Amino acid sequence: MSYVLEVKDLIKSFGGVAVTQSVCLQVAPGERRLIIGPNGAGKTTLFAQITGDLKPDSGSVEIFGKNVIGKPVQARAHMGMSRTYQIITLFSKDTLAHNVVLSLLGTSPRKNNVFSPLKNTDELYEQAISLLDSVGLKDQAYRKVSEISYGEQRRVEIALALAQKPELLLLDEPLAGLSVDERVMVADLINNISKEVAIVMIEHDMEMALAFAEKILVLQYGKVIVDGDRDSVVNDPKTQEVYLGH
Numbered sequence: 001m002s003y004v005l006e007v008k009d010l011i012k013s014f015g016g017v018a019v020t021q022s023v024c025l026q027v028a029p030g031e032r033r034l035i036i037g038p039n040g041a042g043k044t045t046l047f048a049q050i051t052g053d054l055k056p057d058s059g060s061v062e063i064f065g066k067n068v069i070g071k072p073v074q075a076r077a078h079m080g081m082s083r084t085y086q087i088i089t090l091f092s093k094d095t096l097a098h099n100v101v102l103s104l105l106g107t108s109p110r111k112n113n114v115f116s117p118l119k120n121t122d123e124l125y126e127q128a129i130s131l132l133d134s135v136g137l138k139d140q141a142y143r144k145v146s147e148i149s150y151g152e153q154r155r156v157e158i159a160l161a162l163a164q165k166p167e168l169l170l171l172d173e174p175l176a177g178l179s180v181d182e183r184v185m186v187a188d189l190i191n192n193i194s195k196e197v198a199i200v201m202i203e204h205d206m207e208m209a210l211a212f213a214e215k216i217l218v219l220q221y222g223k224v225i226v227d228g229d230r231d232s233v234v235n236d237p238k239t240q241e242v243y244l245g246h
Contacts, residue, residue, distance in 0.1 A: 063080070096156050171202070171203075
């Protein structure tokens, strides 16, 4: 079977402390994969190695069948991978539309022409407005990021990730810090992303996350302790003992 993402024996240590220990992970096209585990389990560090923000000590990361170890973050984005972060990384003094346009530029040939001015009538702005419409923020397109709520900023981040037309989308705690209503809205947005896009998500809101997941990987102290379909993982005694507190 061909995978959009295949992680093999990934090892990463900091100062002698192992953060990921021989982690293996396979994600099929269109799959909805959840990664869970207690704080300090190594979830975000695993993401960072997949995206190229961190280089593993050993092991391999294959995206669409190609080993990307040593390739920079932008090269992986051009291959069809995108991500969001735990901490919002938007330009707060710029408009929502301009933030999305900058993301669109990341994979556009226009990024190489630094003398080409960006105007509100540009095709890129039209695409940005369409993406903001897809996350329910079209009417706020020309407001500054600093003027909208935290939940709305989370939705802008998803629009930025989708702007790169990914086939593999990594979401790092997209529901963190949101109100109940905002969590429902963002969860619905994620659930409605095309099945042409495989999604790997780290999330602590178990009710929302389990409704999303088809397969689940459980990490503890950087090790995979359970991996499989949703029901078998949730009912596994190791999951209940380590993560669910039973």
